[in-house]
Amino acid sequence: MCGIVGYLGTKEAFPILIKGLHRLEYRGYDSAGVALVDKDGNLNVYKTKGKVANLEEYCKDKDISGTVGIAHTRWATHGEPSDKNAHPHYSQSKNIALIHNGIIENYLTLKTFLISKGYEFKSETDTEVLVQLIEYMMQEHKLGLYDAVYQALSQVTGAYAIGVIERNNPNVLITARIASPLIVGVGEGEFLLGSDASPIIEYTKNVIYPEDRQVIKIERGKEIEIRSLDNEKLIKPEIKQIQLSLDDIEKGGFDHFMLKEIFEQPKSLNLCMNGRLQREQKEIILRGIQDYGERFAKARRILITACGTSWHAGLIGKYLFETLCRIPVEVEVASEFRYRNPVIYSDDVLIAISQSGETADTLAAMELAKKQGAFIYGICNVVGSSVARLTDSGTYTHAGPEIGVASTKAFTTQVCVLAMTALALAKRMKTISEEDYHRIVGELCNIETKINKILDQTEKVKDISKIFTYARNFLYLGRGFNYPVAMEGALKLKEISYIHAEGYPAAEMKHGPIALIDEEMPIVVVAPHYKMYNKILSNVQEVKARKGRIIAIVTEGDVEIRKQADYVIEIPETEECLSPLLTVIPLQLLSYYIAIAKGRDVDQPRNLAKSVTVE
Ligand code: G6P
DSSP states (O other): OOEEEEEESSSOHHHHHHHHHHHHGGGOOSEEEEEEEOTTSOEEEEEEESOHHHHHHHHTTSOOOOSEEEEEEEOOSSSOSSTTTSSOEEOTTSSEEEEEEEEETTHHHHHHHHHHTTOOOOSSOSHHHHHHHHHHHHHHHTOOHHHHHHHHHHTOOEEEEEEEEETTOTTEEEEEEEBSOOEEEEOSSOEEEESSSTTTTTTOSEEEOOOTTEEEEEETTSOOEEEETTTOOEEOOOOEEOOOOGGGGSOTTOSSHHHHHHHTHHHHHHHHHTTTEETTTTEEOOHHHHHHHHHHHTOSOEEEEEOHHHHHHHHHHHHHHHHHHOOOEEEEEHHHHTTSOOOOOTTOEEEEEESSSOOHHHHHHHHHHHHTTOEEEEEESSTTOHHHHHOSEEEEOOOOOOOSSSOSHHHHHHHHHHHHHHHHHHHHHTOSOHHHHHHHHHHHHHHHHHHHHHHTTHHHHHHHHHHTTTOSEEEEEEOGGGHHHHHHHHHHHHHHHOOEEEEEEGGGGGGTGGGGOSTTOEEEEEEOSSTTHHHHHHHHHHHHHTTOEEEEEEETTOOHHHHHOSEEEEEOOOOGGGTHHHHHHHHHHHHHHHHHHTTOOSSSOTTOOSSOOOO
16 A cells, blocks of 8 residues: 655665656555655655656656655545645645655544644645644754654554655655555665665665664764654664565566466465475475474464455465364454454464565454464565564465565465465374375475466467456356365456456355356356366356356366366366465466456556555
């Protein structure tokens, strides 16, 4: 939700800020803007509705200069997407400009107070309240910018990562965070801010990951100063190295990040399994289970919480842990879990799954479970993210940066981590035979090759996709391990093509969705050859009897479903519990190519953002 960038150094800031905004555009693209202090000491703000490209167009004939600046790409929360609600926001005197990612929860109280003091507001945003409050602190209490930001933030509740600059002091850039992501890059004579590392890596690999409730002063030619909002104490900055290269965040010859990330899955799964899967011995060594296996083994229940695609991975986790470890599992979307006063026991294990590690509802659900004594295990992709920091233990997915808004490689690596965790735990708990364990682990070693075989059928999926661009609705059916895959396939289609789609347990279709089926209706059936095959075959026949158009995902060599289906995509044979790693691939490709055929903006679908840092 919203991307922020900042620069203070010796170079012209504008091109650096714009490039940074492009890299963060996955976080929101309702409006964009920049603010710079120019060589004549003016604080200029340029902002406009729409994407970063619109901002570039808007700025192209302007003489923009300055070696300090801030920039923002927005996903609207308070106030519709518009020029006036775009960031940066000026203070009343136009001496200060501010960018913000997050929500100021008590903004109405603060706004009423500021209006009573004569402040006027130009936008409908919560952010403008903060910049006005900072100015009020400066004027009323005769404070410098750093102290004024500090005092203003002491009065604010909510979530934020902010960047602030001042007309009269082009040598200073202030930043702070609470519950929204922020990284500070420390280069040679220059400093950068970013919501993630992507705007920074081109300039430096040295970064600081500010903690929650820290206010940071970046000053030309000086050491960074960090103060905690809790006790005013000075904190020594700890410089870390980013493990990311430019290639990781570029399209690498693909038309879209989503397609690149679909094709990256063999590699990202390899990285995910690297050092954890011993291919020769057919063993899994997972630190989390080595160190905390006992805690898992004694768990009364495993609770899994997540949002969106990560929640779908969690649903597969239920099948994995219950089948392999015989531990009862409950899976719930984090936004429901956190607000329904759930029963949590101190001997529960809560697994939180999140690609970004910054999803507000998932973090809140984790905090709730932690307070009630549960053991918190995190599965996330972004190293050092808030999820990673909140956990007692966990496993990184190591998928590499995922930039396409529709999640693909994050999903398969999450399922892979869940499978490795369940297998390692099952071995430890002796709920799986040695033979089954080694056979399934051996199969995990083959997954990359098998995914490549599915990717080889891309042209075929593309051809099928073209046929279905007319559709206004889609139904996805699956059973067992592949029921969550059906849900994930439907979500992918909705997200990027704007076609309504539902994922359903195949047999449940009779209790409602069957009424929708006619000769126009496409039905994607995920039907690999496992123990429920005959059951799903009956479901397929029920669809056929009503003239539905069937696209079936089947195991290589399938005979029966092929007879009923209009189109068939084959996946190689594998263990049932690992099959979601294969069956989801054609569904990703299908949604990608349908969206392309419909002319959609696949990497930046309307209304969505990759990282939902507001509830
Ligand atoms: C957003 C994204 C989804 C993602 C979900 C959860 O809705 O568009 O792709 O699955 O958030 O995000 P997380 O980072 O917690 O996995």
